[in-house]
Amino acid sequence: MYIGGAEVRTNNTRNITPPHDHQHVVGHYHLADEAIVDQAISNALASRKAWADTPWEHRAAVFLKAADLLAGPYRAKINAATMIAQSKTVHQAEIDAACEFIDFLRFNAYFMTQIYRDQPVSSPGIWNRVEYRPLEGFVYAITPFNFTAIAGNLPASAALMGNVVLWKPSDHQIFSAQVINEVFRKAGLPEGVINVVYGDAAMVTKKVLEHPDFAGLHFTGSTQVFKSLWKQIGNNIEKYKTYPRIVGETGGKDFIIAHPSAPAKQVATAIVRGAFELQGQKCSAASRVYLPESSSEEILELVKKDLASIKAPGSPEDMGCFVTAVIHEGAFDKLAAVIDSAKNDPEIEIVAGGGYDKSKGYFIQPTVLVTKNPKHTHMESEYFGPIVTVYIYPDHLWEDTLSLVDQTSQYALTGAVLAEDRYALVQATKALENCAGNFYINDKPTGAVVGQQPFGGARGSGTNDKAGSAQNLLRWVSPRLIKETLIAPEDYRYPFLG
Numbered sequence: 001m002y003i004g005g006a007e008v009r010t011n012n013t014r015n016i017t018p019p020h021d022h023q024h025v026v027g028h029y030h031l032a033d034e035a036i037v038d039q040a041i042s043n044a045l046a047s048r049k050a051w052a053d054t055p056w057e058h059r060a061a062v063f064l065k066a067a068d069l070l071a072g073p074y075r076a077k078i079n080a081a082t083m084i085a086q087s088k089t090v091h092q093a094e095i096d097a098a099c100e101f102i103d104f105l106r107f108n109a110y111f112m113t114q115i116y117r118d119q120p121v122s123s124p125g126i127w128n129r130v131e132y133r134p135l136e137g138f139v140y141a142i143t144p145f146n147f148t149a150i151a152g153n154l155p156a157s158a159a160l161m162g163n164v165v166l167w168k169p170s171d172h173q174i175f176s177a178q179v180i181n182e183v184f185r186k187a188g189l190p191e192g193v194i195n196v197v198y199g200d201a202a203m204v205t206k207k208v209l210e211h212p213d214f215a216g217l218h219f220t221g222s223t224q225v226f227k228s229l230w231k232q233i234g235n236n237i238e239k240y241k242t243y244p245r246i247v248g249e250t251g252g253k254d255f256i257i258a259h260p261s262a263p264a265k266q267v268a269t270a271i272v273r274g275a276f277e278l279q280g281q282k283c284s285a286a287s288r289v290y291l292p293e294s295s296s297e298e299i300l301e302l303v304k305k306d307l308a309s310i311k312a313p314g315s316p317e318d319m320g321c322f323v324t325a326v327i328h329e330g331a332f333d334k335l336a337a338v339i340d341s342a343k344n345d346p347e348i349e350i351v352a353g354g355g356y357d358k359s360k361g362y363f364i365q366p367t368v369l370v371t372k373n374p375k376h377t378h379m380e381s382e383y384f385g386p387i388v389t390v391y392i393y394p395d396h397l398w399e400d401t402l403s404l405v406d407q408t409s410q411y412a413l414t415g416a417v418l419a420e421d422r423y424a425l426v427q428a429t430k431a432l433e434n435c436a437g438n439f440y441i442n443d444k445p446t447g448a449v450v451g452q453q454p455f456g457g458a459r460g461s462g463t464n465d466k467a468g469s470a471q472n473l474l475r476w477v478s479p480r481l482i483k484e485t486l487i488a489p490e491d492y493r494y495p496f497l498g
């Protein structure tokens with residue numbers, strides 16, 4: 001752990017093991033106790049003034065240097081750490097740990113200048129200006145396992161805007177989080193700006209959310225955890241000096257809907273890439289699919305052919321592997337149970353996959369289920385693994401099916417429509433306007449790029465503050481308006497009085 005620039009060890013440790021080789025111990029991490037959490041918060045608050053007073057261009061320079069370190073000398077290291085920690089293929093590691101993280105850091109410096117540039121008008125005799133102050137207190141960043149870029153961006157974006165941050169990474173990303181910490185230190189991030197603790201998430205969070213100086217939560221993870229955090233913040237509201245900012249990007253049950261005019265090969269490719277890259281562990285991964293009766297057979301045949309060409313899930317060290325292991329035993333057991341229940345379910349047919357094995361790594365075969373029940377729990381629940389459920393609709397019920405997509409599941413993160421018929425695309429874009437924060441036309445629903453497709457969803461999927469945009473950075477500042485009168489009046493009487 002890191003507090004005030006110093007490495008902190010408690011000697012209460014846990015093993016770090018790669019998901020694709022769970023008997024191979026690659027490291028250990030130390031767990032915080034309550035005293036460590038207190039220390040991390042006090043130290044961050046003691047570091048606050050110096051950092052908040054640091055001119056923005058110097059704050060930007062630190063993170064721009066971090067971006068250049070990641071693009072250059074640390075590129076291989078952060079990619080390798082991500083392959084080991086999160087079992088990403090080299091391609092998935094590169095687009096996440098290197099490309100997306102570098103983009104976050106560089107674009108955020110640019111978005112920050114856009115925010116600062118936004119100033120009010122001044123009428124004659126007056127000069128108005130807005131100062132974009134950091135929040136009064138500290139920001140708490142809680143990050144998920146699945147993206148090294150998100151892990152780095154959540155603390156970095158708040159820190160860039162002048163805040164001090166307490167960062168708690170996921171237990172399952174610590175091996176690559178360590179490289180992020182190394183890069184931040186090498187880039188010259190001053191001591192105490194981002195303090196890092198590991199350990200019992202509930203204990204750490206309870207301590208943090210009871211602190212009077214808690215000023216903001218930057219969370220990415222599951223919906224259930226985010227809701228529990230929001231409740232805790234509500235219960236503690238009387239304790240805080242300020243109303244905390246709450247930003248959370250959470251789960252998804254992301255859809256693909258194909259119109260009868262969609263080319264079968266394009267739909268099949270969107271399914272295979274959208275549902276199975278990173279073992280379906282992208283928040284944006286397709287996990288419910290709506291196919292028209294007329295082309296469903298052809299599309300499913302193509303998907304099966306593609307899946308037959310994919311090597312059995314294996315180690316990312318094998319460059320021929322398109323899918324590797326899911327993140328941990330808990331995830332494996334849950335996914336295996338979903339597959340088992342599907343095997344015994346009269347409403348479900350398993351058309352591809354259905355195998356699993358955890359003897360060496362947590363391997364789940366890419367699995368395609370077909371259901372006749374569009375409201376089946378497999379169409380509603382997020383499993384966060386390589387399982388996709390397909391519902392086949394009668395072609396003439398296209399519009400009804402759009403309503404069905406809108407009314408299924410609590411989430412609204414990503415979704416994709418495929419069609420060649422322009423009117424069908426217009427209909428889908430309108431009918432599905434509230435069921436995806438990121439909506440894709442003739443594409444898969446994954447792969448948002450910073451600066452191009454700002455990312456986030458609504459409903460149960462989050463506060464939609466769009467990571468990778470100025471909108472997100474705005475949540476980490478508290479604007480102060482300063483009005484200056486150039487020549488102050490010296491007589492209280494207004495002209496009408498005469």
Ligand code: NAD
Pocket residue numbers: 142143144145146147150168169170171201202205220221222223225228249250251252282283284382384413455456457461462
């Ligand atoms: P998770 O909710 O299990 O964990 C996320 C973080 O919360 C971790 O740091 C974890 O330690 C912490 N946490 C767990 N229980 C907690 C508690 N009781 N109190 C406080 N903190 C707690 O999620 P995960 O498995 O790491 O990530 C997968 C989830 O994240 C999926 O639901 C996925 O959809 C979502 N996700 C969403 C986005 C997005 O942009 N919308 C991006 C990535 C991941």
